[in-house]
Amino acid sequence: MAYLEGKNLVASYGVVPILHECSVEVEKGELAVIVGPNGAGKSTVMRVLLGMLEATSGSVTLDGNDISMLSTQDRIAQGLAFVPQTKNVFPSMTVEENLQMGGFIREDDISKTIEEVYELFPILYEKRKQLAEELSGGQRQQVAFGRAMMTRPSVMLLDEPTAGVSPIVMDEIFSNILDVRNAGMAVLMVEQNAQQALNIADKGFVLVSGRNEHTGTGKELIKDPEVRKKFLGG
Amino acid sequence: MSDSIDIINAFALLTNFVILPALSYGSQLALGALAVTLVYSILRFSNFAQGDSMAFGTMLVIFLSGYMISKGWTITGVPTALLAIPIAIIGMSIYLLLMDRLVYRHYRGIKIKQSIVGITASIGVMFITGGIVRFFLGASAQRFGDGERFIFSVREFKAFTGLQQGIALKTSQFLTITLAILLVAFLFYFLQKTKTGKAMRAYSDNKELALLSGIDPDKVVRITWLLVALFTTIAGTLYGLDKGFAPQQYHLLLLPIFASVIVGGIGSPIGAIAGAFLVAFSEILLTYAYKKFLIYLLPLSMHPNSLVQLIGTEYKYAISFVILIIVLLIRPTGLFKGKVIVDE
Numbered sequence: 001m002a003y004l005e006g007k008n009l010v011a012s013y014g015v016v017p018i019l020h021e022c023s024v025e026v027e028k029g030e031l032a033v034i035v036g037p038n039g040a041g042k043s044t045v046m047r048v049l050l051g052m053l054e055a056t057s058g059s060v061t062l063d064g065n066d067i068s069m070l071s072t073q074d075r076i077a078q079g080l081a082f083v084p085q086t087k088n089v090f091p092s093m094t095v096e097e098n099l100q101m102g103g104f105i106r107e108d109d110i111s112k113t114i115e116e117v118y119e120l121f122p123i124l125y126e127k128r129k130q131l132a133e134e135l136s137g138g139q140r141q142q143v144a145f146g147r148a149m150m151t152r153p154s155v156m157l158l159d160e161p162t163a164g165v166s167p168i169v170m171d172e173i174f175s176n177i178l179d180v181r182n183a184g185m186a187v188l189m190v191e192q193n194a195q196q197a198l199n200i201a202d203k204g205f206v207l208v209s210g211r212n213e214h215t216g217t218g219k220e221l222i223k224d225p226e227v228r229k230k231f232l233g234g
Numbered sequence: 235m236s237d238s239i240d241i242i243n244a245f246a247l248l249t250n251f252v253i254l255p256a257l258s259y260g261s262q263l264a265l266g267a268l269a270v271t272l273v274y275s276i277l278r279f280s281n282f283a284q285g286d287s288m289a290f291g292t293m294l295v296i297f298l299s300g301y302m303i304s305k306g307w308t309i310t311g312v313p314t315a316l317l318a319i320p321i322a323i324i325g326m327s328i329y330l331l332l333m334d335r336l337v338y339r340h341y342r343g344i345k346i347k348q349s350i351v352g353i354t355a356s357i358g359v360m361f362i363t364g365g366i367v368r369f370f371l372g373a374s375a376q377r378f379g380d381g382e383r384f385i386f387s388v389r390e391f392k393a394f395t396g397l398q399q400g401i402a403l404k405t406s407q408f409l410t411i412t413l414a415i416l417l418v419a420f421l422f423y424f425l426q427k428t429k430t431g432k433a434m435r436a437y438s439d440n441k442e443l444a445l446l447s448g449i450d451p452d453k454v455v456r457i458t459w460l461l462v463a464l465f466t467t468i469a470g471t472l473y474g475l476d477k478g479f480a481p482q483q484y485h486l487l488l489l490p491i492f493a494s495v496i497v498g499g500i501g502s503p504i505g506a507i508a509g510a511f512l513v514a515f516s517e518i519l520l521t522y523a524y525k526k527f528l529i530y531l532l533p534l535s536m537h538p539n540s541l542v543q544l545i546g547t548e549y550k551y552a553i554s555f556v557i558l559i560i561v562l563l564i565r566p567t568g569l570f571k572g573k574v575i576v577d578e
Contacts, residue, residue, distance in 0.1 A: 105448030
């Protein structure tokens with residue numbers, strides 16, 4: 001059984017069904033990517049894993065424990081962390097305050113974790129007294145990662161971390177993600193830039209209309225002629 | 235030589251009739267405007283019940299101080315109302331939390347525009363609150379200040395300085411300015427330095443992310459109402475000590491308070507304070523009769539015959555409107571960059 005596992009998830013927004021028996025999983029120290037066309041339910045999978053949307057059936061397990069019935073906040077406390085696609089920082093708070101808010105639920109001393117985030121993203125240390133809204137897109141994304149890391153999570157969920165950024169910043173963000181993975185976390189991300197994402201992914205899930213269409217390692221999926229034809233533009 | 239004395243006299247006059255009253259009126263507005271800003275930032279609606287809530291808090295103080303005077307629980311020289319404020323704040327907190335439980339919480343649960351629904355609900359609360367105050371205390375004006383009326387009076391000032399024009403510092407003015415400084419310092423410390431205060435700012439900034447960070451929304455809302463109770467009770471009491479208590483007057487205070495908030499920049503605490511003083515000084519500077527002031531400064535041949543009053547005092551509420559219109563036309567975000575919260 002994988003570290004984080006969403007199994008046979010079925011979910012809908014009101015009467016509109018989105019996910020049909022969709023399954024995803026990720027191990028610690030592994031980067032898994034969910035790709036697929038618009039409206040395939042990629043972000044919905046994240047919402048279900050986080051408990052922001054209730055699944056009609058299926059289960060979510062973390063390290064073998066069923067967390068399906070827990071609230072979002074309890075899942076965060078259990079080790080899940082989430083970086084939303086947009087609005088993922090507190091804009092009128094400083095970088096340091098953003099990190100402090102990330103560690104809000106922790107009772108112990110968070111200063112060491114803040115140091116660790118600064119070590120991972122040195123630019124944030126320089127800008128720690130600046131408001132998040134004054135930072136560039138890439139730097140803001142680093143604040144978003146840093147904020148999510150403050151709970152010392154075992155799983156990091158990322159919703160389209162490279163949406164709307166330039167190619168250079170995209171490379172920067174992907175390299176940040178690999179750093180996070182190499183630090184031993186399980187990273188599961190939804191990504192529009194399928195080619196680049198699968199290139200660095202250990203595992204990939206191709207979702208179509210809320211169903212698992214293809215599953216495999218990143219390399220396998222890139223080589224798969226059907227996947228290439230349908231999703232990677234030949 | 236006589237000229238320089240005249241100039242000093244002129245400014246003593248201005249201090250007594252314009253600067254001191256405007257400073258204390260501005261402080262009262264600022265406290266009310268901060269309460270409106272807090273509700274706007276956290277609960278995301280403009281609280282129309284603010285004026286009447288101030289009347290409610292003042293009502294509690296009037297009853298409590300009356301009781302305390304009847305029991306002889308007073309301190310010589312100190313307005314008993316001041317001693318009653320802490321207990322009144324507790325009463326006000328209970329009332330506001332009850333209103334939140336009975337009214338606002340219901341609408342928070344509904345996924346529709348909070349800005350519109352909240353305003354409408356708060357108008358209802360405004361009428362209920364105003365009704366309660368009039369039911370228990372009546373609609374007529376009354377004074378409830380006791381103790382020393384002046385820190386120093388015009389006569390004492392004149393005797394001390396030998397000037398022709400005197401300055402009096404009313405106890406209510408002194409209390410207003412002192413308490414306002416203390417409360418504002420407390421609020422800024424709380425929001426900038428404490429974990430709970432930062433959580434409130436985070437919640438105001440990005441609600442969804444605050445929830446993802448484990449910030450408890452119910453606690454944030456509760457603390458907001460407690461702060462609102464603190465500011466509302468003190469603002470209402472200080473206004474009442476200064477100008478007397480009349481429910482209708484409190485109800486109308488909503489206008490200059492909203493003007494302060496918008497002029498300063500919606501959602502910005504510093505803006506609310508700056509806006510409050512701008513509105514207060516404009517009201518008083520424009521409705522003051524400058525005749526005596528000019529007589530001190532101008533040579534005899536140029537002495538004015540009229541009152542030299544720019545606008546009659548009966549139009550003072552129009553001044554808030556005019557400032558509001560000018561700001562909305564020229565700088566819609568307010569003096570300090572405010573932010574209009576968009577419903578998600």
